[in-house]
Amino acid sequence: MRFSDTPGQEVLKDSLRRLADNDTVPHAILLSGAEGTGKMMLARAFAQYLHCRRPVGGEPCGECPDCRMHAELSHPDLHFVYPIVKREKEKIATSADILPLWQQMLVEHPEMPSEQWLEIINAGNSQPSIYVNEADSIVQADSYPPFTSTRKIFIIWRPERMQTAAANKLLKVIEEPMQGTVFILVSDNELQLLPTIYSRTQRFHVGSIENAELTEWLIHNRGLSEDEARRIASIAGGNLINASRLASHSGETEEFRLQYMEIMRQAYKKGAAALKKIADRLGDSKGGYGREKLRRFLLYMGRMARENYLYNLGVGSLVAMTREEEEFASRFAPFIHSGNVEELVKETDRARIDIERNANAKLVLFDFFILLIILIHKKRG
Numbered sequence: 041m042r043f044s045d046t047p048g049q050e051v052l053k054d055s056l057r058r059l060a061d062n063d064t065v066p067h068a069i070l071l072s073g074a075e076g077t078g079k080m081m082l083a084r085a086f087a088q089y090l091h092c093r094r095p096v097g098g099e100p101c102g103e104c105p106d107c108r109m110h111a112e113l114s115h116p117d118l119h120f121v122y123p124i125v126k127r128e129k130e131k132i133a134t135s136a137d138i139l140p141l142w143q144q145m146l147v148e149h150p151e152m153p154s155e156q157w158l159e160i161i162n163a164g165n166s167q168p169s170i171y172v173n174e175a176d177s178i179v180q181a182d183s184y185p186p187f188t189s190t191r192k193i194f195i196i197w198r199p200e201r202m203q204t205a206a207a208n209k210l211l212k213v214i215e216e217p218m219q220g221t222v223f224i225l226v227s228d229n230e231l232q233l234l235p236t237i238y239s240r241t242q243r244f245h246v247g248s249i250e251n252a253e254l255t256e257w258l259i260h261n262r263g264l265s266e267d268e269a270r271r272i273a274s275i276a277g278g279n280l281i282n283a284s285r286l287a288s289h290s291g292e293t294e295e296f297r298l299q300y301m302e303i304m305r306q307a308y309k310k311g312a313a314a315l316k317k318i319a320d321r322l323g324d325s326k327g328g329y330g331r332e333k334l335r336r337f338l339l340y341m342g343r344m345a346r347e348n349y350l351y352n353l354g355v356g357s358l359v360a361m362t363r364e365e366e367e368f369a370s371r372f373a374p375f376i377h378s379g380n381v382e383e384l385v386k387e388t389d390r391a392r393i394d395i396e397r398n399a400n401a402k403l404v405l406f407d408f409f410i411l412l413i414i415l416i417h418k419k420r421g
Contacts, residue, residue, distance in 0.1 A: 251278070
């Protein structure tokens, strides 16, 4: 992983490089910020930069033995710690027990969407945690010297999910680790960290990414045209996860637009029978959208509600829609106004959450579509 793999964050990248170049790396670093800012990518790039034997131009060389091991996710002096769901029958007690799943996550979803991790580990209704026996493993691993380099690095993803007993056991090793040990904590919410852990780190805030930087990243890393990349960056709102997801499913946008228009037309005509057919088709377990695609479609519908409301207000500079979406909005936006926009967004989110929880998709969608009929005929407040 290279620093350039993460869009933006240039000031932070320079700060991390200086720590390494001046040999002033603290024993514990906290990278904190909202999900989708590229924190884990930065942590991995920094770890590789620290291990690289001949960095070039502020980047890991990518060719030395250490860089090759980083690329293969097999460096013996790089340890990942992450929340898991304990399963005694499957003998899953620490991060190492599901390492192949973690490697799959890093390769397929380097932007680290937390809901994707829940899906990969099949968390169900369980909340993943970092348990006390994980802390025992860290303490034991820290007691050995590095194998191939001068530094042993622990990257702890979402340390706010650490159980209190585990955090207490790590206090001493984080404050006074073995010579050459570096802890990099990557947190989505530093306020949920135990103050005793938080106070033992040197902290760096990772902010949202500028649209221009996201646009450039989408062009070079996702092969999008400049127009498409700019549109997606505008919609993503500085969030790398959103941008990557939209780019991966950019072909869906047209499909979602046409489906959204048909649903809204039928809702305007109070076409309950037609909406029932659409709900049955989209929610069909075999030929329908499927849970994940339905989730994306409802996110799209929620975004369209917001964009149409802004369009209705006449604040074109804040609207992030394609020309085709704007063409429909020019006729439909008057029906999304201050009297119904909050309820529209709320009900769209409710339908999405119900489907994420494995509710009957056909019933959820039909109930939602009937509510749409009521809401878009609601008068302004």
